Amino acid sequence: MSDYTFITTEEHFLLQDALKRNKQQLTKFTLIGFGLLLIAAVIPQIYLYTHNNLGDADDSLLSFKNLWFWVWLLCFVIALIFALIKVTDIRYWAIKKDLTALQxxxxxxxxxxxxxxxxxxxxxxxxxxxxxxxxxxxxxxxxxxxxxxxxxxxxxxxxxxxxxxxxxxx
Known part of the structure; x- marks a missing residue:
């Protein structure tokens, strides 16, 4: 490897284009995560409140009234988003660093x-x-x-x- 030099204006535009594509992928994964969050939050509630009486359903760990249900669900979705990013080699943050370092x-x-x-x-x-x-x-x-x-x-x-x-x- 050689020493680092400064990138040209044309190369800067190429990096900006790559950043834009990575941002689109990141947005897509975030939307997938929030869609799954919505599904995972609604389906257990429907099942819980149709198959149990109101008091038992409210006391359940799967109830939307339970704080731990929301903590678990958000942690799951955040982990899913980062797993998708890792699997598909999103370079968003590294490209942003390159656009400031210009090397x-x-x-x-x-x-x-x-x-x-x-x-x-x-x-x-x-x-x-x-x-x-x-x-x-x-x-x-x-x-x-x-x-x-x-x-x-x-x-x-x-x-x-x-x-x-x-x-x-x-």
């Missing part, structure tokens, strides 16, 4: 693996570094055609998020 680096190394993610809107590339460590880099502009594992590439990437700004075969 990039260049790397020349062989690719270990290339695979698509997030409904083919992102290509992830595993790179084998000189010290035998593997690092994951992210091409945020869809499917990256013509790149296969084992090929030597030169990558220019944003420092913190490892979002690929440009990639060339060697």
């Amino acid at each position: 990039k680096a260049t790397l020349e190394a062989p690719m270990e693996a290339v695979y698509l993610e997030n409904n083919d809107t992102q290509t992830n590339i595993m790179i084998l570094l000189e010290n035998k460590k593997k690092r994951l880099f992210y091409w945020m502009r869809g499917a990256l055609e013509g790149y296969r594992a084992g090929q030597q590439v030169e990558i220019t990437y944003a420092r913190y998020s490892r979002v690929i700004i440009s990639i060339n075969k060697k």
Whole structure:
């Protein structure tokens, strides 16, 4: 890896576009979480109040009047949102950090693996570094055609998020 240099205006716009796509994914996951919260809050109440008398239903742990029910439910939804973020490699906060630091680096190394993610809107590339460590880099502009594992590439990437700004075969 080389020293870090400043990104250009064009590269800044590329990072802003990647941030916008990540924000859309984050919004989608939050809406899914709140939809599940609504379902998980309503269905137990319907079952509880139709199958029990009012006093027993109010004393139940699944009652909406019980504070622990809401604590458990919110913790579950927050954990679900963060699990979705982790599984799909959302780079939102790292990209925001890159947009303030404005640093990039260049790397020349062989690719270990290339695979698509997030409904083919992102290509992830595993790179084998000189010290035998593997690092994951992210091409945020869809499917990256013509790149296969084992090929030597030169990558220019944003420092913190490892979002690929440009990639060339060697």
